[in-house]
Amino acid sequence: MVFLNGKLLPIEDAKIPVLDRGFIFGDGVYELVPVYSRLAFRLDEHLARLERSLAETRIRNPYSRAQWRDAIYRLVDAQPFEDQGVYFQVTRGVAKRDHAFPKDAEPTVFMMSNPLVTPAKELVEKGAVAVSAQDNRWLRCDIKSISLLGNCLLRQASAEAGATETILFREGKLTEASASNVFVVKDGVILSPAKSHLILPGITYDVVVELARANGLPLELREVAEAEVRSADEIWVTSSSREVLAIVTLDARRVGEGRPGPVFARMYRLYQEFKQKVMRAGKRDAVTA
Numbered sequence: 001m002v003f004l005n006g007k008l009l010p011i012e013d014a015k016i017p018v019l020d021r022g023f024i025f026g027d028g029v030y031e032l033v034p035v036y037s038r039l040a041f042r043l044d045e046h047l048a049r050l051e052r053s054l055a056e057t058r059i060r061n062p063y064s065r066a067q068w069r070d071a072i073y074r075l076v077d078a079q080p081f082e083d084q085g086v087y088f089q090v091t092r093g094v095a096k097r098d099h100a101f102p103k104d105a106e107p108t109v110f111m112m113s114n115p116l117v118t119p120a121k122e123l124v125e126k127g128a129v130a131v132s133a134q135d136n137r138w139l140r141c142d143i144k145s146i147s148l149l150g151n152c153l154l155r156q157a158s159a160e161a162g163a164t165e166t167i168l169f170r171e172g173k174l175t176e177a178s179a180s181n182v183f184v185v186k187d188g189v190i191l192s193p194a195k196s197h198l199i200l201p202g203i204t205y206d207v208v209v210e211l212a213r214a215n216g217l218p219l220e221l222r223e224v225a226e227a228e229v230r231s232a233d234e235i236w237v238t239s240s241s242r243e244v245l246a247i248v249t250l251d252a253r254r255v256g257e258g259r260p261g262p263v264f265a266r267m268y269r270l271y272q273e274f275k276q277k278v279m280r281a282g283k284r285d286a287v288t289a
């Protein structure tokens with residue numbers, strides 16, 4: 001079952017008019033929330049980011065926070081599997097094609113939930129391969145826009161190289177990856193770019209930052225030079241579906257020892273323990289680190 005404009009229905013019956021501005025202009029925003037044992041992980045943070053994306057794009061938010069939560073859990077409860085990835089998007093709605101905003105279009109809300117696919121144990125233990133590219137996306141990467149052509153082109157470069165991710169540099173500085181945030185470790189210090197309009201404020205990024213701080217791991221959020229990434233002891237990518245994943249090869253060169261490092265191992269464990277804590281609490285409300 002999927003959710004379209006307030007109704008649950010089979011995906012075959014979910015139809016969008018061709019003049020939807022999501023289809024015509026990519027004029028919409030989205031979220032993807034991981035659900036473990038039917039509990040949405042960091043749902044309030046995902047909803048806060050959705051509210052911000054809607055405000056920044058001036059798309060009317062059709063639902064209150066409580067209505068979003070209800071709709072998401074209705075969809076979660078309608079699936080036959082426990083661990084899910086709930087994708088939801090809001091577009092500016094259906095209107096005659098014109099770049100300027102329509103006056104009275106209703107936002108379109110679509111949600112679907114698929115089985116959550118997290119990295120296989122073998123990939124977590126061995127680490128993943130990445131390539132790099134120049135970050136040629138627009139300058140509002142802080143908005144979780146459905147206009148993902150730049151990200152798709154960049155991700156395709158790694159797909160064609162048989163790699164898991166494309167790590168991005170803009171003017172000699174690390175930004176993020178095509179569908180994840182990036183952390184590096186140098187001499188025991190965890191580094192990642194501070195939030196700005198050049199990166200998506202990742203929910204997993206926030207969890208990693210909170211876990212590092214709560215456990216006394218040295219962490220600096222600041223500009224990270226391309227040279228620092230290329231000489232890093234460890235590189236990780238983070239996202240709701242990849243969780244925390246070590247990159248052991250970048251552009252065909254070994255990262256550190258060429259296997260997931262000790263700081264990664266610590267953070268991976270902390271992340272899994274935090275997930276367990278959330279699941280044990282068993283509440284559909286927020287749980288903090």
Ligand SMILES: Cc1ncc(COP(=O)(O)O)c(C=O)c1O
Nearest residue numbers: 179180181200202203204239240
């Ligand atoms: C470009 C980009 N950066 C970062 C992320 C990670 O965000 P989150 O941890 O909220 O999934 C994503 C997730 O899809 C992304 O597409």
